[in-house]
Amino acid sequence: MTVTEQSTDPAAREEIPSGVIWAIRDCWTEASRHLRALPRNPEVLAFSTIQPVMFVLLFAYVFGGAINVPGYDDYKQFLMPGIFAQTVLFGTSFTAVGLAEDLSKGIADRLRSLPMFGPAVLIGRTIYDTIRNLITFVVMLAVAFAIGFRFEGTLGEALAATLLLMSFAYAFTWVNAYLGVSVGSVEAANSASFIWIFPITFVSSAFVDPSSMPSWLEPIARNNPFTTATDAVRALYNGRPAGSDFWLVLAWSAGITLVFAFLASRKFTSSTR
Amino acid sequence: MAEGLSKRFGETEALVGVDFEIEKGKVLGLLGPNGAGKTTAVRILCTLLKPDSGRALIDGINVVAQPRRARARIGLTGQFAAVEERLTGFENLQHVGRLFHLPTSEARRRARELLERFDLVDSGDRVAKTYSGGMRRRLDIAMSLIGGPSVLFLDEPTTGLDPRSRVGMWDVIDELGRAGTTTLLTTQYLDEADRLADEIVVIDHGKVIARGTAEDLKRRVGGERVEVTLADPSDAGRVIELLAHRALGTGQAIPGTNVVTIPVEDLSGIVPAVVRDLDAGGVKVLDVGTRGATLDDVFFALTGRPAEDEDGDGDPQDGSGAEVPPTAAIYPAQAEARS
Numbered sequence: 001m002t003v004t005e006q007s008t009d010p011a012a013r014e015e016i017p018s019g020v021i022w023a024i025r026d027c028w029t030e031a032s033r034h035l036r037a038l039p040r041n042p043e044v045l046a047f048s049t050i051q052p053v054m055f056v057l058l059f060a061y062v063f064g065g066a067i068n069v070p071g072y073d074d075y076k077q078f079l080m081p082g083i084f085a086q087t088v089l090f091g092t093s094f095t096a097v098g099l100a101e102d103l104s105k106g107i108a109d110r111l112r113s114l115p116m117f118g119p120a121v122l123i124g125r126t127i128y129d130t131i132r133n134l135i136t137f138v139v140m141l142a143v144a145f146a147i148g149f150r151f152e153g154t155l156g157e158a159l160a161a162t163l164l165l166m167s168f169a170y171a172f173t174w175v176n177a178y179l180g181v182s183v184g185s186v187e188a189a190n191s192a193s194f195i196w197i198f199p200i201t202f203v204s205s206a207f208v209d210p211s212s213m214p215s216w217l218e219p220i221a222r223n224n225p226f227t228t229a230t231d232a233v234r235a236l237y238n239g240r241p242a243g244s245d246f247w248l249v250l251a252w253s254a255g256i257t258l259v260f261a262f263l264a265s266r267k268f269t270s271s272t273r
Numbered sequence: 274m275a276e277g278l279s280k281r282f283g284e285t286e287a288l289v290g291v292d293f294e295i296e297k298g299k300v301l302g303l304l305g306p307n308g309a310g311k312t313t314a315v316r317i318l319c320t321l322l323k324p325d326s327g328r329a330l331i332d333g334i335n336v337v338a339q340p341r342r343a344r345a346r347i348g349l350t351g352q353f354a355a356v357e358e359r360l361t362g363f364e365n366l367q368h369v370g371r372l373f374h375l376p377t378s379e380a381r382r383r384a385r386e387l388l389e390r391f392d393l394v395d396s397g398d399r400v401a402k403t404y405s406g407g408m409r410r411r412l413d414i415a416m417s418l419i420g421g422p423s424v425l426f427l428d429e430p431t432t433g434l435d436p437r438s439r440v441g442m443w444d445v446i447d448e449l450g451r452a453g454t455t456t457l458l459t460t461q462y463l464d465e466a467d468r469l470a471d472e473i474v475v476i477d478h479g480k481v482i483a484r485g486t487a488e489d490l491k492r493r494v495g496g497e498r499v500e501v502t503l504a505d506p507s508d509a510g511r512v513i514e515l516l517a518h519r520a521l522g523t524g525q526a527i528p529g530t531n532v533v534t535i536p537v538e539d540l541s542g543i544v545p546a547v548v549r550d551l552d553a554g555g556v557k558v559l560d561v562g563t564r565g566a567t568l569d570d571v572f573f574a575l576t577g578r579p580a581e582d583e584d585g586d587g588d589p590q591d592g593s594g595a596e597v598p599p600t601a602a603i604y605p606a607q608a609e610a611r612s
Contacts, residue, residue, distance in 0.1 A: 017374050018341070029371045037359030040400065106353035110416070113319045115345040116372040 023117035030111075030124025031131075034098070038132065048094065048132065049139045052087035056143050059083060059207065069209050072238075080149045081161070081234035082206030085226065087140060088169035089201055091133040092176045093193035095125055099180030100189035108268070118269035122181070122261070126173040133169055137162070153239025161236035164249050168229045171253040172197075174260035181268045200226050205234075225252045278327035280313055280479075287313040288479040290327065295424065298453040300446070302470025304460055304572075310479040311459035312352065315428045318457070319349045332423050345373075348417030348425045352432060354409035355416070358402040362393050362412050365401060366419055373420040380419070387415040391445065407438030411445060418454075425449065425456045431465060443468060463569050475575065482575050491566040493574075498564050499535045499547055504557035506531035515554045516547060525573060531559075534570070 038044065064075045072078040099122070102108045111121050151158045179192045203221045204210070210221035221227055229252070232245035278291045288310045295301040303311050316322040318329050320340040329336045336343040356365050363384055370380030388397040391411040396404065401412060410430060417425060430446065431439045446469050449456060460466050466473050467487045475483040475490070483490055499519075501512055509526035512533045516524060524535040537543055540563050551558050 022374055025374075026372060029368065033357060033360065033368055036364065037357070040359060106351045106355035107357060109316075109319075109321055109351050110349060110355040110369070111372070112321055113344055113347060113349040114369065114372045114420075115341050115374070 018115075018117075023120060026117040026120035027123040027127065030120050031127040032124075034125065034128035035131065038128075044094075045132065045135065048091055049136050052083065052090070052136060052140045053143050055083055055087070056080070056140060056147070060147055063207075067208060074148075076144075076147065076149050077152065077238055078234065079207065080144045081237050082204075082230050083144075084137065084140065084165055085168070085230045085233055086201040086206055088133050088137060088165050089172055089197055089226070091136055092129060092169055092173040093190065093197060094132070094176075095129045095173045096176035096180035096183075096189040096193040097186055098125055098129070099177055100183060100186045103181065104184075104186060112269070119261075119265035122174075122177050122264055122268055126170065126177060129173050130166060130170050134166065137165070151237055151239075153236060157236040157239060160242075160246070161233045164229060164233050164236070164246065167253040168249055171256035171260070174257050174264060178260045178264040178267065181264055200224060204230060206230050225249075228252065278314060278317055278324045278329060280310075280317065280322065280325050286479050288317075288324070291476065291479065291481055293474045293481065293484070295455055295457055296472070297455050299471040300450045300456040300458055300469055302458050302460060302466035302473040303476060304463065304466045304470075304473050305476040306461055309461075309476045311461075311476065312428055313479075314476075315349075315351075315426050315457065315459060318424075319347055319426055320344055345420065346423040348420060348422035350410075350414050350417045350425070350427050350430060352429050354406070354413040356401045356404075356409050356412050359400060361398050361400050362388060362404070362415075363397040365412060366416055369416045370419045375420070383419050383421075387418060391415045405438070406434055407441050410434065410438070410442055414445065414449075423455060425454050427456060427458045429459055429461065431460070431462070463567065463572065467567070475572065477576050483571065490571045493571065497537050497540050498566055498570065499537055499540075499543055500560075500562045500564060501533045501535070501547065501551070501558060502560040502562075503531045503533065504559055508556050509533050511554060512551065512556055515550050515556065519543070519546065519550070527573075536566070536570075 059079050060076055064079070067075055067079075069075060069078045099108075102111075102121070108121065112118060176193050180189050183189050183192050203213075203217060204224045204227040205221065206226070210218050210227065213221055228245050229249045232242040232249050235242040235245070278288050279286070280288045291310065291314060293301065293303070303314060305311050313322065317324045318331065318336060320336050320343055323337055331343045331346050334343045334346065357368065360368065366384035366387055367380050370383055371377070373380075375383070385397075388394050391414065393408065393412060393415070396408060401409060404412065414425075414427070414430070427446065431442050434442060443465070446456070446458065450469065450471070458466070458470060460469075470487070472486055473484065473490060474481055483493070485493075499516075501516075503509065503512065506526070509531075513520075513524040513526070513535070516535050519535065519537060521536045521538045524533055526533050535547075544561055544563065547561055548558070551561075
């Protein structure tokens with residue numbers, strides 16, 4: 001069989017422009033697909049905010065009186081940073097669900113057949129989810145302030161803590177991006193992301209001091225990167241030195257981001273499905 | 274365009290050396306039942322899947338070697354309307370235009386143009402969630418045209434549409450064909466291929482089993498048909514026997530109905546002759562009629578089963594399965610009743 005459609009047209013169609021600038025533009029185009037939709041679906045923001053607010057109130061008022069933690073007179077000062085960290089991590093499950101939805105609805109196929117930068121679909125989604133996470137965080141912070149939580153340190157330390165939270169969450173957005181493009185359905189993506197987020201956030205220093213746990217569980221909780229992140233964030237919000245934890249959290253975040261961004265992009269752009 | 278394409282998924286051979294070519298400005302219909310390999314072929318040509326062997330070319334560009342250049346020349350409308358429900362029709366078009374790296378003003382201009390062309394101007398500013406199935410499909414096709422593709426892929430564009438939207442979609446595709454859009458259309462509906470495609474490639478179990486225009490294919494199985502509707506379907510064998518001397522080839526009993534069709538050369542005087550034959554043979558007949566061959570006949574003649582039958586070898590299992598459960602279910606119930 002011969003090729004009959006060889007472009008003999010002298011005004012052959014110009015090539016699609018590409019390069020780094022276009023790759024970045026594609027990422028933003030994809031992020032804006034989701035961002036544009038955000039104000040139209042206020043329930044998305046409402047549901048991703050109501051649950052953390054409920055957690056803040058429940059833990060502070062229901063368990064607050066019963067739990068004692070060494071080093072903190074007021075449990076709220078101990079608890080809130082833990083809840084912040086847990087909430088932004090829960091927020092990353094939207095990435096898995098959103099990408100699984102794109103895949104199941106055929107939107108991913110359309111995008112993969114376009115002459116765009118393929119991983120932009122994932123990068124755009126992670127940018128969007130991080131922005132949404134930040135909005136949720138601000139609402140939650142307001143509630144925390146309303147019930148008496150305070151920054152004990154400088155504004156710089158509070159900002160550093162927030163940066164840590166967001167970079168840690170960003171890393172886990174990529175773990176969920178990988179899950180989202182790997183599992184077959186939206187429902188599977190939803191459960192697959194919660195299955196590991198639950199133990200990671202609870203077997204940690206987020207709500208209690210790990211030394212109160214059984215001896216077999218304590219080392220797991222202490223070595224959990226989520227504990228490191230919570231400890232660093234908690235220290236900074238309370239104006240205490242975070243020490244090497246600060247850098248350790250950034251290193252964890254960078255490592256997880258790199259590995260999972262690579263895996264997820266390869267999975268998404270490969271032509272094997 | 275496609276040359277000896279093969280693809281297997283585990284044990285299943287999805288495509289076995291499939292060849293076809295689309296002439297510029299024409300509509301090629303890729304016709305076959307569910308699971309025949311139509312979508313696999315489309316996915317390979319659209320760079321979504323790598324073939325195990327063979328070549329696929331778009332405008333002379335090898336889709337495996339240069340996927341990005343190939344992607345710049347194709348438009349894909351898949352089996353599900355791939356529209357972003359949370360965005361408006363206009364935004365959906367603009368979004369794809371941007372990803373084609375069109376200048377912003379150009380993307381907007383084309384988006385407006387396409388809304389007009391696909392009769393979506395009034396709903397262009399509504400979010401796609403509110404669209405009907407037919408509107409989504411039209412928007413979906415519009416989105417696949419915004420980059421000005423050399424080849425448009427329409428993978429089962431009317432599957433899941435109600436009959437009215439289906440006819441509307443036919444008009445849309447008809448118009449694309451008249452406008453000279455080179456199109457690969459896959460379908461499992463014979464009437465659809467008959468009506469829309471300039472040329473038809475019939476595939477089954479991953480192999481091309483016939484190709485040509487709808488007319489060519491119909492001619493191949495004999496032009497005319499006598500259709501006998503029986504009072505008792507078990508008479509089918511006798512009818513085929515009784516009419517064998519008039520038939521051009523063998524008659525077929527259409528499974529699941531009480532209709533027998535007999536291909537014949539000449540229709541003149543055939544109906545009274547058939548009635549006489551059957552009357553003499555003592556067969557009770559409800560109706561005798563004639564019609565030209567349809568693509569259904571083509572498919573039946575080529576594969577020995579009707580096109581709608583998705584899975585020819587699934588039936589025996591169903592049959593044996595139906596016998597077992599009742600016995601298994603009845604005994605425990607009786608035992609309980611006695612005790």
